[in-house]
């Protein structure tokens with residue numbers, strides 16, 4: 001590992017966070033200090049701003065706040081809600097009702113969350129000025145990073161960034177993921193030159209909606225500028241691994257383009273072709289190098305071999321992404337992984353003030369200016385308190401305790417349960433820092449997909465209908481997110497009961513099982529299906545049939561480890577290696593989905 005965790009010696013201006021790299025950074029660091037010095041006061045001001053500007057909205061009028069903007073009134077009168085509670089309002093806005101339902105400011109678009117409701121992405125209303133707030137949080141990242149990694153102005157960042165498809169709601173509002181909205185905004189497209197934030201990827205390549213063309217162009221540009229690259233990243237770890245996989249699959253074409261200085265005809269988007277042409281030149285030496293490194297068959301440390309000046313990986317490896325840490329370590333030769341921020345479609349929350357710390361140590365400091373934050377206490381059993389849930393303010397959370405995040409935003413969400421469970425690890429000034437513990441109710445996740453227990457149950461039920469003609473049933477099942485190969489895929493373990501053929505069609509064969517795999521995929525939510533179809537970031541679902549009696553063995557194993565026989569329930573997802581080993585040793589046949597499931601960008605509800 002390179003010695004990059006070092007404080008900058010040359011002092012421009014000192015803040016309690018450390019000497020800043022330059023005056024512009026110093027200003028940003030001072031802003032962090034200012035916001036965290038009295039987090040409670042900032043929060044009070046934020047709440048009062050949100051409530052006063054939205055006082056005349058239908059929602060707040062219904063809560064009978066009567067213009068009150070203080071915390072006591074807010075807490076007494078505004079209910080804590082989930083997405084499902086807001087569905088009627090959201091649907092009206094989506095259908096074109098432009099009155100001030102949730103927000104006094106016009107809803108500019110919907111951000112489609114990777115969290116789903118009834119199988120579709122949740123629609124989060126947003127307003128124009130939220131882009132400024134997101135931009136503000138982004139602008140804090142490099143000043144913090146520059147405290148720990150010197151010289152980032154001497155090179156570039158190879159970031160694999162992508163847009164996804166967007167749709168229109170019946171009322172004509174655009175609906176798209178928050179990052180697509182950001183990359184397509186003038187904030188990103190017309191960003192001023194900043195030597196600390198130069199990307200190897202041309203903006204046109206990032207904005208190309210065709211994921212192959214976008215990735216190809218970004219990789220090609222990254223290869224041409226390989227010696228300039230000081231950091232390699234993607235938003236989530238899964239995205240960076242996808243890029244490495246892309247290199248494994250396409251290095252020959254990339255090397256051929258580099259050798260000849262021409263661009264693969266599969267890149268048909270004129271704006272991408274034009275952007276890449278600025279860099280294109282025949283470079284036989286580089287082509288030979290790419291061929292040499294990629295044809296070896298040994299991909300360990302490929303990141304530092306191809307981009308030897310890389311100081312760190314910039315990817316989120318907290319939460320569901322932690323499963324990718326070993327694979328990323330393998331490909332990067334142990335480079336540090338920086339998790340810089342914690343954000344969502346609903347609201348951008350905060351940043352990591354020690355971005356070079358180990359992934360297991362990552363804590364995010366919620367910036368009190370981004371929204372109004374409350375915390376629902378979680379009891380020892382991991383459930384949110386009983387009849388009267390207890391909510392604690394940002395400045396009053398306690399170190400060591402776990403909470404569910406509840407937010408009130410400028411865009412018109414009031415006391416909205418995000419579904420993230422966070423643990424307080426400490427404070428920066430008076431602002432608490434949080435470890436991301438988990439997302440509630442997520443059983444399986446490969447990238448941004450989040451499949452819960454009831455979705456899995458429904459998918460198994462739907463698929464097992466196909467077994468009926470064969471007099472067979474699924475007696476037990478469990479699942480695992482398999483991420484040892486890229487892309488990862490869902491593995492579902494099935495134990496079957498096959499009765500005597502009788503009037504049935506006979507034994508269940510591989511073709512039927514393949515159909516069951518596809519039926520399960522068809523039953524998954526739209527984020528899963530989009531990842532399968534449009535992004536190729538999840539591989540075909542696999543059903544592993546285990547021999548009869550396996551799930552009883554699983555129970556015996558759990559009981560031998562202290563589980564109560566009365567309370568034992570089959571785990572619907574397993575990650576514990578000995579249990580996976582047991583299951584895998586009992587597999588009698590494995591089957592993959594023979595085709596991608598159906599998916600269109602259009603919403604079904």
Ligand code: AMP
Nearest residue numbers: 113114318319341342343344345436439
């Ligand atoms: P989305 O609504 O699709 O934008 O997803 C937002 C969710 O992604 C958050 O509520 C978290 O569950 C998860 N997430 C975002 N940032 C992080 C992070 N730094 N670490 C772990 N999980 C994260």
